[in-house]
Amino acid sequence: MPFTLPSGPPVTFKARLHDARTATAIGRWLGLAMAICFATGVVSHYLQHPPGWLADHLPSRPYWGYRFTQGLHVASGIAAIPLLLAKLWAVYPRLFAWPPVRSVLHALERVSVAVLVAAGLLELFTGLLNTFQWYPWPFNFVPVHYALAWIMLGSLLLHVAVQWPKIRDHFTLRSSGTLALPESDGPDRRRLLLGVTAAVGAVTLTTVGQSVTALGRLDLFGPRSPSHGVQGLPVNRTAAAAGVTAASLADWRLIVDGPSPYTLTLEELRAMPQHEVILPIACVEGWSKSARWTGVRVRDLLERAGGGPEARARVVSLEAVGAYRVMEMGRLYAQDPLTLLALGLNGEVLSMDHGYPARIIAPNRPGVLQTKWVGRLEVA
Incomplete structure (x- = not known):
């Protein structure tokens, strides 16, 4: 040439x-x-x-x-x-x-x-x-x-x-x-x-x-090893990074807003019918792992607040700042029986880094939308 x-x-x-x-x-x-x-x-x-x-x-x-x-x-x-x-x-x-x-x-x-x-x-x-x-x-x-x-x-x-x-x-x-x-x-x-x-x-x-x-x-060079992490599951965003502390959760109540709003303590949530699902956390960075989650179905919480079978949900986290602090959940996700307000992970109470006292776990969702440290659930 x-x-x-x-x-x-x-x-x-x-x-x-x-x-x-x-x-x-x-x-x-x-x-x-x-x-x-x-x-x-x-x-x-x-x-x-x-x-x-x-x-x-x-x-x-x-x-x-x-x-x-x-x-x-x-x-x-x-x-x-x-x-x-x-x-x-x-x-x-x-x-x-x-x-x-x-x-x-x-x-x-x-x-x-x-x-x-x-x-x-x-x-x-x-x-x-x-x-x-x-x-x-x-x-x-x-x-x-x-x-x-x-x-x-x-x-x-x-x-x-x-x-x-x-x-x-x-x-x-x-x-x-x-x-x-x-x-x-x-x-x-x-x-x-x-x-x-x-x-x-x-x-x-x-x-x-x-x-x-x-x-x-x-997995020699992957940024996350799914086999390592708190309660057997990796963590991207810790409670410290989100500004959530044990002191800020001392008087925690779940606010459920809708036509018939109400609040629940953690003990009242645990007294409700508990369901167990096996779902993966799949993060946008590429890592994923399945885990066993227990908690209350989101559709049951929405129904009690006056939301019908077509209700969507809006979830608000207690974290101080963050691009996904407020999360919108479409009808098919909100009404799916696998979608939980999870209180437990792999047979244990949620750790702080995994969203204690309550977090969202739903099927076929990016990890950034599995909101942790939930403080408010709204019928949308």
Whole structure:
């Protein structure tokens, strides 16, 4: 690939495998990983921040749904990182092509590549840091991450459209299109792809155990180990971080507001019919684990306050500040018999860090919406 920069001697890239077939072979898997990551990310976003028209239609079943989709989201995002780096290695000589713009189509191609690379790198690496709850940037992660996902999707579709002739020529193992590629590159290309596959497998297997219980022993680099934590369950936000203390709970009462409002002490709550469910806590960072919860059904509390079978719920936490201090619960969640105001965890009274004296546990919900330290429940 000889060319001349604006000044200086000609530059020639002599390394092999910087070709369309290698780029397409890696791009197939990168595109699949990004598609899965995007789709599951949209699911996660709308479960966390549903618009009003959707809130009552979000399904509470299957109860393990969010655990599956969010685990897949984080796993596919982590797998996409070595794939994106390998893809960039395969095509980086094209960044130095001269002249930089040869036609309108070529300009579109370079713009799509620039936006795709920038959005892809920022999206994947900020997402990775989010799994560790590390935010070394001044912007709000959630809306920026969501917006970047759409920018990345748009630039990816534009890039595929511009590059489609080359992708089509090299998409299958036997196709070679109009380009005569050296047969001697075949073994090296297979070794490269095998190495990339090994890298993807390594980063996936050593992190996916945080959400797949059967692979828990391989969870070497995941930010959370589901097997460690208070009462056998990890904790993201402690009572101290939320500003909840034993002194602030000394005179705790649950306020249930609605057409027929009432209050309950902890002893009165425990005297009500108790139900036991096995449900997972599934956090947006990717980790999840099932646990045994006991408590009072939310729909029973809402019914007593005058809420009918169509009632929604609004839950208010005692924590002083927090983006999810007030949580809205759609009708299907509020009326599901698995949705509890939980008082116990794994046969024990809730610890402070797990939301003592009472917390929400519901099926198919992000962990940030399983509100802890509940002080108020409203018929909505």
